[in-house]
Amino acid sequence: MSLPRSPFTLPSSLGRKIFLAALLFAFPASAQQLPPEQAALKAHVQFLASDSLRGREAGTRDYDIAAEYVAAQMEGIGLKPGGEQGWLQPVGLVTYRPAKKAKWTLTRGGTAIPLQFGIDFVNQGIPTTPDFTAEGQVVFAGYGLVYPEGKRDDYRGLDVRGKIVALYAGVPAGLPDDVAAHLGDDDQKARLAQARGAKAVIILESIERRAEFPIEAMAPYYNYERTSWVAPDGKAHSVAPGAPVVGYVGQAGAEKLFAGSRIKWRDVLGAERRGTRLPTGPLVGTLKLAASTRVATKRSSNVVGILEGSDAALRSEYLVVSAHLDHVGVGEPEKGDRIYNGAMDNAAGIATMLEVARTFQASGQRPRRSILFVALTAEEKGLVGSSYFAAQPGLPTGSSLVADINLDMPILTFAMQDIVVLGGERSSLGATYAAAAATEGLKVVPDPAPEEMFFIRSDHYSFVQAGIPAVSIDTGPGGPGAAAQQDFLANHYHKPSDDMALPIDWATAVKFTRVNYAAARAVADADARPRWNKGDFFGVQFGGHGAR
Numbered sequence: 001m002s003l004p005r006s007p008f009t010l011p012s013s014l015g016r017k018i019f020l021a022a023l024l025f026a027f028p029a030s031a032q033q034l035p036p037e038q039a040a041l042k043a044h045v046q047f048l049a050s051d052s053l054r055g056r057e058a059g060t061r062d063y064d065i066a067a068e069y070v071a072a073q074m075e076g077i078g079l080k081p082g083g084e085q086g087w088l089q090p091v092g093l094v095t096y097r098p099a100k101k102a103k104w105t106l107t108r109g110g111t112a113i114p115l116q117f118g119i120d121f122v123n124q125g126i127p128t129t130p131d132f133t134a135e136g137q138v139v140f141a142g143y144g145l146v147y148p149e150g151k152r153d154d155y156r157g158l159d160v161r162g163k164i165v166a167l168y169a170g171v172p173a174g175l176p177d178d179v180a181a182h183l184g185d186d187d188q189k190a191r192l193a194q195a196r197g198a199k200a201v202i203i204l205e206s207i208e209r210r211a212e213f214p215i216e217a218m219a220p221y222y223n224y225e226r227t228s229w230v231a232p233d234g235k236a237h238s239v240a241p242g243a244p245v246v247g248y249v250g251q252a253g254a255e256k257l258f259a260g261s262r263i264k265w266r267d268v269l270g271a272e273r274r275g276t277r278l279p280t281g282p283l284v285g286t287l288k289l290a291a292s293t294r295v296a297t298k299r300s301s302n303v304v305g306i307l308e309g310s311d312a313a314l315r316s317e318y319l320v321v322s323a324h325l326d327h328v329g330v331g332e333p334e335k336g337d338r339i340y341n342g343a344m345d346n347a348a349g350i351a352t353m354l355e356v357a358r359t360f361q362a363s364g365q366r367p368r369r370s371i372l373f374v375a376l377t378a379e380e381k382g383l384v385g386s387s388y389f390a391a392q393p394g395l396p397t398g399s400s401l402v403a404d405i406n407l408d409m410p411i412l413t414f415a416m417q418d419i420v421v422l423g424g425e426r427s428s429l430g431a432t433y434a435a436a437a438a439t440e441g442l443k444v445v446p447d448p449a450p451e452e453m454f455f456i457r458s459d460h461y462s463f464v465q466a467g468i469p470a471v472s473i474d475t476g477p478g479g480p481g482a483a484a485q486q487d488f489l490a491n492h493y494h495k496p497s498d499d500m501a502l503p504i505d506w507a508t509a510v511k512f513t514r515v516n517y518a519a520a521r522a523v524a525d526a527d528a529r530p531r532w533n534k535g536d537f538f539g540v541q542f543g544g545h546g547a548r
Contacts, residue, residue, distance in 0.1 A: 038506035040358070041513065044073070044351035048325075049343035049499055056342060057329025058378035058385070059093050059298040066325055070303045070350060070375045077358050079305030082372060084394060088301040091377055091388045092230030094237075096127040098223045099292040102247070106256060108285035113256060118219035120253030121202075125293040126244045127228055127236035134200040134246065135288040140166045140263060142278035144189040144201075147179065148537055158280060161197030164287055166249070166257065168268065169209040173275055177450035178423075179537050185456070187239040194243035200289055201245045204254045207272050215250035227381035229388040230297060237387065246289045260284045300326075302385050303375040304394075307360055309524070311368035316399040319523050320372045320468075321356060321516075322386065323349035323407040324379030324459055328494060337496035344488065344498055349407035350375055352513050359517045367524030369402070379408070379459050386459035390466040402545075403429060403523055403530040404470035405516065406460035411488050416508040417478030418443045419515060422455050426536045427469035427546075429523070436518035440511050448477040448485075467542035469530040473516060475508070 034042060047053075047069060054062040071087035083089040102123035104115040115121050126132045142154040144167035171184040182188055190201045205215055228236045238244065249257065251265075258265035261283045271278045303325065309315030327342025341347075357373045360366075372393070378384035386406075393401055419437050421444050424430030434444045447454065454472070455461065463470035475481060492498045523530060531546025532539025539547025 034506055037510045041351045041355055041509045042506055044354055045343055045347040046500055048347035048350060049341040051339050051341065055329035055340040056325060056327045058300045058326040058381060060329065063300060063326055063377065067301055067303050067375065070325060073354050074303070074305035074357070074373065077354070078361050079307055079357060079373060082304035082306040083302070087303050087305065089304050089389065089394060091300050091302055091385055093298050093300055093378060093384065094127050094228045094230055094295060095225050095298070096125040096236065096293050096295045097225045098123055098125045099294040102290045102292065104290065105288045106285055108260060115253050115256065118216060119250060120256065121247050121249045122215060122219050122222040123247035123291045124222070124245060125226060126246065126291050127293060127295050128238045128241040128244065130293040130295055132244065132246065132291045133289065134164060135286060136162060136164050136199065138166050138257060138283045138287050139163045140280055140283055142280045143168050143171055144192055145171065145183055146192055147183060154280060155196050160193065162199055164200045164202065164289065165193045165198040166202050166204055168278060169203050169206040178455040181453040181456045186245045190240035190243050190245050194240040198243040201243055203245060203248045205248065205250045207269060210251060215248060218248065227378060227384050229384050236295070246291050257283055300377040302377055302389055305357065305373040307357065307367065307371040309368050309370040310366040314368045315370050317369045317402045317529055318372050318395060318399060319369055319520060320374055320401055320404040320463065321353055321520055322374045322376055322404055322459055323353040324385065325350055325375040326377050326380055328380050334496050340494065340496055341499040343500055343502060344411055345409040345493065348410050348412055348509065352407045352410065352516060355513045356517045356520055367521065369524040371520065371524055376459055383459055383462050386462035390462045390468065401468050404460050404463035404468055405520055406458055406470065406472040407516065408458040408472050410473070410475050410512055411485050412475065412505055412509045412512065413488065413503050414480040414484040414505055414508065416442070416475045416511055417481060418445045418476030420445060420447055420474045420476050422447060422458065422472040422474070423460060423464065424471050426538060427532045428530045429469050429471045432522050433471065433519050436515050436522060439518050440515050442515065445476045445478065448482065464538050465542055467544040469532055469544065475512065
């Protein structure tokens with residue numbers, strides 16, 4: 001699918017250098033009051049989080065200007081362009097939503113039983129097949145889990161080939177937090193169903209899900225917009241295009257689906273209450289599904305700079321240092337302010353990435369492995385830019401990605417005493433970061449809020465799903481950290497007040513940069529590439545190096 005070029009381009013290297021020179025002097029008064037390392041970080045954040053960029057929403061001119069800024073900085077640092085169009089890797093964004101309320105019908109014993117939208121079910125959009133229909137027998141496969149390595153298989157004894165699979169929302173108690181967050185995702189459930197031959201998936205409302213967000217409350221928002229990326233075949237990327245999630249079935253609708261079957265819906269609910277295994281098996285009757293989807297496209301881009309490795313034997317192995325460039329744009333006003341500037345989320349991450357790259361160049365010692373510095377688009381729309389890059393990195397033949405260090409929303413409003421390495425316990429990157437943090441007198445501590453599921457909410461998760469050891473780095477809760485982070489999440493996260501008025505500690509920002517440089521340097525110069533811990537769930541699930 002042909003996509004339009006950005007309306008904001010600087011066609012020449014000279015143009016970018018002029019642009020860079022202008023930006024370097026954009027905020028001279030405040031920057032000159034700080035030591036040079038702090039001033040450099042502040043200048044990046046101050047420009048990217050300025051009102052003039054209107055929140056950097058992916059797919060807008062405001063984001064494109066931010067992308068050109070990053071490209072200009074990369075050129076000034078001395079990186080080489082790594083995109084298909086110079087510094088830019090075009091990413092086609094597909095936005096989609098249900099076009100109308102669908103009609104679903106259950107047939108049993110020759111009698112058609114219409115299901116009622118908003119009570120029995122709600123449909124969702126399917127971008128890969130805008131006019132989707134499916135008809136067939138329904139098989140209930142419980143939570144639809146396969147974990148770990150065959151020890152639990154909810155599909156055991158079931159034949160779902162060519163069937164519609166009904167799956168219970170959520171996951172049972174007792175799974176590790178990261179694993180529960182991953183397996184509880186509807187698309188991941190559909191991926192497992194597709195692998196076993198299913199043709200469609202519906203999600204059934206659990207007791208827990210109903211208590212959180214009942215289907216009647218969901219119905220008015222059924223047509224919310226979602227985003228994916230354009231695959232090489234011109235279609236929207238989907239985790240399970242052959243067995244898409246067609247919609248959600250409420251408890252009233254589930255009662256109708258299970259009527260007359262060996263498995264009783266009351267027994268399913270009872271098993272959830274008791275915490276025991278859900279009964280599974282085929283249901284009686286034929287279900288006819290439909291989903292009509294409205295699809296639109298727009299363009300955005302990742303920004304890619306390359307620092308080539310010096311070791312002939314290792315330079316084809318690429319470390320990625322990533323940070324998302326987008327934020328949520330212009331939205332509902334708070335105290336008269338409609339611009340969601342995104343200073344911590346994630347101008348601070350981009351600033352750190354750029355200064356890590358500058359530190360490599362200033363050292364005068366090229367890394368042994370090559371490094372890709374990547375400013376990612378559309379993280380706020382569902383990790384879209386990172387998903388595209390992990391699938392389509394555009395590397396030379398024979399090259400590979402060996403690790404990702406991701407920098408997302410480091411909260412820099414206090415004197416940092418420790419750091420959090422999301423995913424560090426799953427691969428050799430954890431030990432690398434522990435050593436890097438120690439050089440700054442810091443410790444690595446566990447995620448203080450695993451219930452927030454940050455592991456699957458940041459761009460490193462896209463690399464994890466590609467089998468690549470990956471971590472996302474944040475400041476820790478030590479000392480004043482916990483209170484500062486709680487204040488940010490409660491009062492500034494995804495709000496207009498995430499701006500330069502925050503009490504940013506630029507000395508902490510410099511220390512955070514040094515830790516990430518030390519870790520990146522260690523990964524890039526090590527004799528051995530990073531590896532998953534043996535038997536790690538994600539490493540095994542996605543065929544990662546060292547996991548088996």
